[in-house]
Amino acid sequence: MRADSSVGAAGPSAGATPQVSFRALGTTASLLVDCPAALERGRALLEEELAAIDLACSRFRPDSELTRVNHAPGRPVRISALLTQALAVALEAAAATDGDVDPTCGGALIDLGYDRDFAAVASGDARGGKHGVVTARAIPGWRKVELDRRENLVRVPSGVVLDLGATAKALAADRAAARIHAAVGCGVLVNLGGDIAVAGQAPDGGWRVRVIDDEDAAGRVPQQAVAVTVGGLATSSTGVRVWRRGPENVHHIVSPATGRSAEPYWQTVTVAGDTCVAANIASTAAIVRGPGAVAWLEALGMPARLVRPDGATTYTGPWPRPDAATGNGS
Template identity: 30%
Template structure:
């Protein structure tokens, strides 16, 4: 969580804690609209809800009207998939479920199953339609929370604001200093990062973990959790791209994705490997306590 500001609104949604800090209290209409934005997103993209759009497609496949953000979400997800050699895959949801991270959240290890390698033939989308055949579980976890953070920030009235959804943070206005939590000790930080009118998203193997070596960042080509990287932090102009990059950085080609987006989305990054080494992007503004 970030430090409280002049007006702080805390709530839980999509399985995580949210904190919205603004320079004046939000009126009830803005809060209702924020709740409606989150509900629409969850109803479309949550694989933990049996009534969600992606859950229905997983059962039956077919063609459905596209959610309003299907094109920006899936276009970016496809870009990351291509850049990572399909280590990131929009149909990885089934692999996560098979490994024990499904709607029931059984906390029980299962078998590793690769995601469908032919996802480009199975899944298609436009501004109007989302199509999937044969049925499979779409998972937008690589960047979905970041996209929702952007949508919530966009619904807030003008002025300084920070939206923090479980460590995916978008900042508008005044600069904010954010600690980079150590993945093996939540009481410590490996550094701090000051951002202004930007977003910082983080991912780590100690979050959403349910067994020895089992966590939510899978290599879709094998269905196995990533082993070499412990945590990533990425900064970009918006939270969707920061979230996408934080996911991509778990894979060998992650720095190449960052370099590709650097000029367009002003990306920077830090990552910690499982052996304790820390890497960072050229010109990174983060203050790392271990030195450079």
């Protein structure tokens, strides 16, 4: 990755590259390909991959595998290879972040009012949004989840509600990009609401991706265009998926230490990684870790851009720093 010019949710820059966008997984899914003839086939594969991940991992669909697991407390449940992979990724994320990214936070999210598709939560209907007060709930902890990867079996104890929102979308981006590239043979970029994965040979100069701190202010604030050639890029934010719960504004990134929305020390954290999953795990954990995120990301050597609510910006690893005179990346 390298940067071309200067600021938080991420999306491909507009241009002549063949691309298509549509709604999926509660966000906008975009596909860019390096050869026009591959776009139609690529979109079909992307839609198929996203439909599969939604059926496996959605906390809101009554017919999803994850709902079946959450409704079988204490009992082993046989699951698909896809949900096994998604659960394994979520548990590996928890282990890698010392529990800062924990899939057993579903109960806490429900207490915060995030108990159905976000569009309904944000509307403040009778069950959530504007009603109730925020209560803290202890996070059961990822070590309580028993996953047999060989037999595709999972058991969660009573009181544990799994939520894979922190990792499943990034996994879908990685899977889809790899699958589409294998099928069409050209360079591919998949963007799922700021979770970006690339596969195959990138265009000359790389895939140019805009990084925006405040989507509402796009065009009025500096933006950074980064060139992505391999791996993935992910942005986590305390300024999106925000809703009212009683007198408080809350958001979807839960601190397992408190069972409440993480303190908004950072407005956005954007991280580049070997995969979209790796980038997403790091960006989410950085939000939870607050001021401790900088040293942690530096120790990992991960390129990141961390932006405070007042716009103060910190960079880690080889993330390109903007030129002080021009505001452009180098």
